[in-house]
Amino acid sequence: ETGVTQSPTHLIKTRGQQVTLRCSSQSGHNTVSWYQQALGQGPQFIFQYYREEENGRGNFPPRFSGLQFPNYSSELNVNALELDDSALYLCASSQERGYTFGSGTRLTVV
Amino acid sequence: EDQVTQSPEALRLQEGESSSLNCSYTVSGLRGLFWYRQDPGKGPEFLFTLYSAGEEKEKERLKATLTKKESFLHITAPKPEDSATYLCAGHSYGQNFVFGPGTRLSVLP
Numbered sequence: 387e388t389g390v391t392q393s394p395t396h397l398i399k400t401r402g403q404q405v406t407l408r409c410s411s412q413s414g415h416n417t418v419s420w421y422q423q424a425l426g427q428g429p430q431f432i433f434q435y436y437r438e439e440e441n442g443r444g445n446f447p448p449r450f451s452g453l454q455f456p457n458y459s460s461e462l463n464v465n466a467l468e469l470d471d472s473a474l475y476l477c478a479s480s481q482e483r484g485y486t487f488g489s490g491t492r493l494t495v496v
Numbered sequence: 497e498d499q500v501t502q503s504p505e506a507l508r509l510q511e512g513e514s515s516s517l518n519c520s521y522t523v524s525g526l527r528g529l530f531w532y533r534q535d536p537g538k539g540p541e542f543l544f545t546l547y548s549a550g551e552e553k554e555k556e557r558l559k560a561t562l563t564k565k566e567s568f569l570h571i572t573a574p575k576p577e578d579s580a581t582y583l584c585a586g587h588s589y590g591q592n593f594v595f596g597p598g599t600r601l602s603v604l605p
Contacts, residue, residue: 390539419592428500428583428595429540442592476539478593485530485593487539 390479390488398494404465407491409477411458415486418460420452421476423490429476435460467495498523500586502596509574509603517569517582517599525589529567531560532583534598540583543569574603 391410399405411418417436421429431444435454449465458479464471474490500521509515521529528547532540544553546562553560557578559570569582581600585593 421593421595426597428585428597429593431592431594434592444592474537478539485542487532487541489539490537492537 390477390486392475392477392488392491394491395489396492396494398496399467401467401469401495403467404463405467405493407462407464407475407477407493409460409462409479409488411460411477411479412486415479415481415484416458417480418454418458419478419480420460420462421478422446422471423474423476425473432462464493469495471495498586498588498594500584500594500596502582502584502599504599505597506600507602509571509601511575511603511605512573514570514572514574516571517584517601519567519569519584519596520565521567521584521586521594521596522565523586523588523594526586527589528587529562530585530587530593531567531569532585534581534583536581543582545587571601574601576603576605579603 393408419434420432423429434442438454451463453461472495476490477488503518528545531543534540544560549564557572561568581598583598585595
């Protein structure tokens with residue numbers, strides 16, 4: 387097992403720009419979900435992918451989009467960045483009942 | 497609406513001083529109640545999953561319990577290395593986690 391790897395670890399973007407965050411799932415895990423964690427708060431569910439299809443979405447606008455690839459790695463794309471998008475973005479991969487979180491990408495929007 | 501709350505928001509303990517953290521949940525179609533530990537700037541680290549009221553699980557100085565509306569994380573004789581934020585999450589029918597805001601625990605030597 388290689389764990390869940392996220393890249394980059396830190397990122398600074400300007401308001402209005404677009405960003406892509408990446409997640410490499412744990413070996414054998416076919417489900418990946420993304421969470422946004424603002425400072426001092428618990429993670430908030432963005433969406434989940436199972437075998438390359440989105441199968442669940444939280445209360446986030448369409449400018450938050452994602453992809454899952456055949457090797458189960460995943461991307462989170464955010465368009466038209468806003469200051470409030472500054473947060474730690476977490477990826478979690480799972481198979482059945484086992485869930486593993488990555489260390490996250492810290493995004494700062496200025 | 498699914499909701500998870502945690503109390504207290506922050507807790508300071510002396511080394512060896514036992515205490516409990518509370519998690520109250522309203523999650524439709526609950527598939528499991530999870531506890532995670534999160535260190536600053538890191539992702540959540542899995543501690544326990546509880547599936548039914550009355551269930552208890554232990555790991556070193558930690559014990560988690562579950563009722564129909566609440567879960568407790570008991571910390572016995574904590575050490576400074578137990579300092580972290582402890583997150584409670586309901587795993588819902590929609591297959592996503594509903595997290596609480598966390599309890600920031602500081603254990604002083």
